[in-house]
Structures are given as structure tokens and as C-alpha cells.
Amino acid sequence: MGVTVTQLYRKIDEHRAYCFNIESIQPLTYEEITCLRLIMADGFLVDSVCDAPVLQGERVVEVGPRLNFATAWSSNMVSICKATGLDMITRVERSRRYLVPETVDVQEFIASHHDRMTECHYPAPLTSFQTGVVPEAVYEVDLKTLGADGLNELPGISMDEWDRNLYYDYFVNQQH
Numbered sequence: 001m002g003v004t005v006t007q008l009y010r011k012i013d014e015h016r017a018y019c020f021n022i023e024s025i026q027p028l029t030y031e032e033i034t035c036l037r038l039i040m041a042d043g044f045l046v047d048s049v050c051d052a053p054v055l056q057g058e059r060v061v062e063v064g065p066r067l068n069f070a071t072a073w074s075s076n077m078v079s080i081c082k083a084t085g086l087d088m089i090t091r092v093e094r095s096r097r098y099l100v101p102e103t104v105d106v107q108e109f110i111a112s113h114h115d116r117m118t119e120c121h122y123p124a125p126l127t128s129f130q131t132g133v134v135p136e137a138v139y140e141v142d143l144k145t146l147g148a149d150g151l152n153e154l155p156g157i158s159m160d161e162w163d164r165n166l167y168y169d170y171f172v173n174q175q176h
Contacts, residue, residue, distance in 0.1 A: 003090070005126050006033070008040055011054040015099045019053070019062060021126045023091040032086060039080055055099050061106060062122040063114035064095025067131045091129055095122055143172050 004027055008020045020040050022028075028036070037049040053060070065071045070091055077092035100109045110121050141150045148168035151159055159167075 003128065004028075005128060006036075006051075007053075007125055008033075008037060008049050008051055009054045009097075010040060010042060010049045015055075015101075017054045017097045019064070019095045019097050019125075020049075021064070021091075021093045021095060021129075022089060023129055024088045025090055026088050028088070032088070035084060035086060036081070036089075039077070039084065053097070055097050057099070059100040059102070059106065060097055061100055061110050061113075062095050062097045063110065063119050064122055065093050066118060066120050067126075067129050068133060070129075093129070143168055 004024055006022045006024065006028055008022065010018045010020070012018060018040075020036075022036060033051065034046065037046050038044055040049045042048040065074075071093060073094060074092050078089055081087075081089035081092065096113075098109065098113060100106050114121070139154055141153060143150055146153070148161075148164040151157070151164045151167060
């Protein structure tokens, strides 16, 4: 039993829909999915949420939160799930699906319909929230021994003398 991601969909209008990407530590039963459908429903109308995409075709695009952090919305939804007995739910992210008009370039549409800092394009349905990105190593600099110039040893960091002295003074000379 591993982590699974289940999608549920809710239509907004003829050209837009939500996709709820639900991560759980086990496969969900019919009853658990029904409970989730009620939680995600518009006005608790269970039929407003389904397990098949409500928008389909080559001109449908999906954008949603970047995968490397859980949103505040997700934290709230996980709390709601746990309060309703769905303890197996570990993350829920809501993405938006659009049917791009024929007269609009798909890539331009994607670029203009999401915040590149906090969101990204989902070219395929999510199967995991894992990004595969490995954080860089953490570096320690012994400022007491090496002095302010020890900061020059950090790869990829460029500091002028003023910056190095500021950090040296802050971490070595200031009493915390």
C-alpha cells in the first residue's frame, strides 16, 4: 500500500472546471469517495462532483499549485477530511481546468492564466505530489576561524566586502 492520488472534478461553467487532486495513504473505498464528493461539492450537492473529467479534449489545459509545497487551502481541506473520519487523506490540492477557445494559442493561454511563482501547468493528471527535486547541500562556514572572507567559500554566492562584513558582524560579534 503506497500513496495514491485520486482526482474528483466539479464543473464551474462550460469552459472551466475544478480538479481536486486528493492524496491518500491507501486506496479509497466507495464510501470514502462519496464523503469526499460531498466535501468538494457545490452546496453539498453530491452530483456536482464526479470522478471523470467534465472537460475533455486536446484544448483542455490544467493549472494548479506548485507541487513542492502544500497550500493553505490543502491544509484546511485535510483538517476537514480528518474531522469527518477520512484520516487517510494527507493532501488535497485544487487545480483549474480550462477549455481553451479555438482562436487562442494554448501556450499563451496557459501563461496568462496562472501565477508562475506559485502555480504551474499540469500536462497530465497527477499521480504523485513528489517533484523529484533534491535540495542542495547545506554549507557551514566557520566565521570565527575564517573571518568574513570565509563566506567566499560558498558556491554560487557572490557577496561584496560590505555584505561579508555585515554577516560576519551579525553572526560573530552580535550577542543573541
